[in-house]
């Protein structure tokens with residue numbers, strides 16, 4: 539038996555950060571704000587090349603990009619926006635802040651994407667847009683939904699926050715947005731991209747974009763600290779009886795590092811002042827990761843193949859799909875998952891990514907403030923109680939994936 543000390547395995551906490559990303563974050567943190575603006579243009583060109591979509595705008599987050607899409611479409615108070623019943627509240631808050639009404643549609647249990655029957659039933663004369671989400675990198679049935687939109691004169695908006703690099707995403711819609719959030723396909727802690735094929739809409743967005751403020755330098759430094767402190771302090775302290783978790787909470791409470799979702803957002807608020815252009819420093823971090831997109835996504839697929847092999851025969855594996863990217867590897871177990879996660883934690887395998895327990899995450903989101911009525915998306919509610927996401931990021935080795943699979947098999 540090997541006595542080698544097992545290193546901890548994480549699904550979250552800046553999972554994409556490699557040595558070069560860390561060095562870049564450190565040098566940007568200590569540099570004066572004299573980065574060159576060209577990086578923004580290079581990043582936009584890169585996104586155009588990846589998606590094939592010509593018009594591109596860079597924001598401080600995906601939620602800001604989504605807010606600007608909604609605002610540019612000039613909907614009226616009370617208009618309805620269809621959203622998936624398994625989502626994050628940061629998708630809902632911009633809708634509510636503009637006086638629009640989110641309408642939750644149930645999901646398919648094995649793709650997490652919109653259930654077409656429920657979708658058709660929830661369309662009304664007030665429906666103005668359908669948001670598809672490509673959850674965890676699984677592309678939604680975009681052709682079918684696109685046809686439903688055309689037949690009903692409804693806009694299609696694509697939330698590509700989880701699916702950068704998946705085939706044929708982003709370009710079927712009126713507009714789409716991507717996230718470079720801390721645990722997405724590529725990350726710069728806070729960053730987002732809006733893309734559209736519609737030149738007239740792009741002109742309108744360009745006018746709005748010009749008026750947006752830049753991020754403050756202190757906020758940018760706060761984001762740059764995130765990968766530095768997670769790698770140097772928080773993750774190593776997780777090895778000590780999970781002590782890192784408390785350090786993480788303290789650092790967030792002291793505003794030394796940011797939270798992915800603020801306390802206000804959990805209560806259904808969206809701060810319009812938060813909507814800003816992407817900072818140059820953070821664009822450099824995301825560009826460094828985008829250059830590695832193929833490597834990162836190929837690695838994710840390799841890890842997913844190990845999970846498929848090792849977990850073959852268990853219930854709850856989602857069907858593979860060649861167009862998919864594996865931002866995570868979701869499993870729907872028969873058992874509820876608290877106990878399983880707690881046993882794994884004792885073995886230094888930290889798999890709670892926050893996408894669980896409640897169908898609108900984070901789990902302490904106030905449903906009464908975001909217009910979700912319990913029981914209206916039963917399949918999404920079931921999935922939330924039974925899902926475990928397995929990590930696929932570049933820091934997960936093949937042996938880690940085997941270890942996770944074997945520990946999991948003992949528990950399910």
Ligand SMILES: Cc1ncc(COP(=O)(O)O)c(C=O)c1O
Nearest residue numbers: 599600601626699717718719730
């Ligand atoms: C499904 C989904 N949509 C949108 C977003 C918003 O992205 P961002 O965190 O960049 O604002 C997120 C991430 O938080 C998400 O998970």
